Amino acid sequence: MPSSGWSIANIAQVLVNSADDRVSGLYLRNPDGSVAIAFGKTRRGNVLSQNPMGFKFPPEMFVHDPSEYFGQLVPTNQMVDKDGFVSVKQQSEVYSLKIINHDGQVSTMKTKQKKQKTETILLPSEVKSNDIAGSLNVIYNNQSICTIDVLTYTPFTYKNTSRLLYGLLGPFLWSIPLAFLIALVMAASISKTGEKYTRGIEDALERLSKGENGVSLPTTKIDEQLVINKSIAQLDETLQKNRVSQQVWLRSISHDLNTPVTSMKLMLDGIADGVFPLNEKSFALVKKENDELSDRIASVVLYANLQNPDASATIRNFDCAEFIEATMERFPVLQKGRVIVHPSISSMQGDATLLQQAAYALLDNALKAGKGNVTWELGENTMSFSNVGTLAEGVDFFEPWARGDQGRSTGGSGLGLPIVFQIMRLHGGQATIKQSGELVVATLIW
Incomplete structure (x- = not known):
């Protein structure tokens, strides 16, 4: 507690000595609501006005120069007339600072009101009610000393910074239509280039549809x-x-x-x-x-x-023994005796008619490869055919009329293995032929 007692002058001294640049201005109001002291500036950079009935205090009471933060204080003879103040309805956060002095023992308590304070106060016309960020009521021994209104402005409310911001904002706003115009020009250029490319692709495809080859394509970097x-x-x-x-x-x-x-x-x-x-x-x-x-x-x-796009395989379960018998019936007796069958399952799944055609084609090729026996193994969704022989290199055996080794090419229509390949395609499987030691092994998996 100052030796001179609690007063607006002492409070003003404490405020100025602890001021920083986070606050744009301060209004110290008497308990009756009238403005006693004003520090800071208005939105336009002018010094805040003070009520003629305000409190006058000597500048030497301050440790720091208040103008360092708030600008030059307004002398009493330069204060505006009270008519320059208008009544406005203030709505801001309100805090209370209670100071209790009991036999020299001082205690303080700061509280915040649950609701914003709404009251009518006198402010100069340049100061708006929403410029007040909050207020602090100072109460000493249950007696209201003063109310401190804290003013804060946005950068746009300062004269110098507003000029700077508007100076930056102006070119930005002008750049929007310019950028839009540039975008339109670029879009038109890209569209024209794309249209030219599209016509080139259309012409190339049209020539391909007519049976031409080696068509030229438009150049591009995209x-x-x-x-x-x-x-x-x-x-x-x-x-x-x-x-x-x-x-x-x-x-x-x-x-x-x-x-x-x-x-x-x-x-x-x-x-x-x-x-x-x-x-x-x-x-x-x-x-x-x-x-x-x-x-x-x-x-x-x-x-x-x-090869017809509408072709399909009818997948069903069928008896393995009946499948083998139906396939072998197509061979002469002497050729039947050369086929050694090893079924490992009793039933199979697939299109029995097409699979029978595939098995017959592979057995026929293998039997024609030489005079030895042919081994036919059947498993779950798989068949393999092996015979002694040498597989020709660099031949696609599933290409129509491909010529490989004797047993798998000559003496037939040249379509046996291509038919097998197509049958596996309809079953969603694959057919392979490879050399395994001295054996040529053809495998079907679906």
């Missing part, structure tokens, strides 16, 4: 468009390979079908000319060539049907 160019180039290459393969297929089909036809024509011409006798042996030879022609035509038709 990653996404480079991916499109790469895909179209791969499509072009694939179509070109398919076209070459198609020509090979047509030549192979013509050759394979023409061979038995030519043989039958020669024999029939020989019989007509009397070169060959008209007997059972001659008819048997003609029938053999006719059967060969029928088998090759049937293989071509089956392969084409398996």
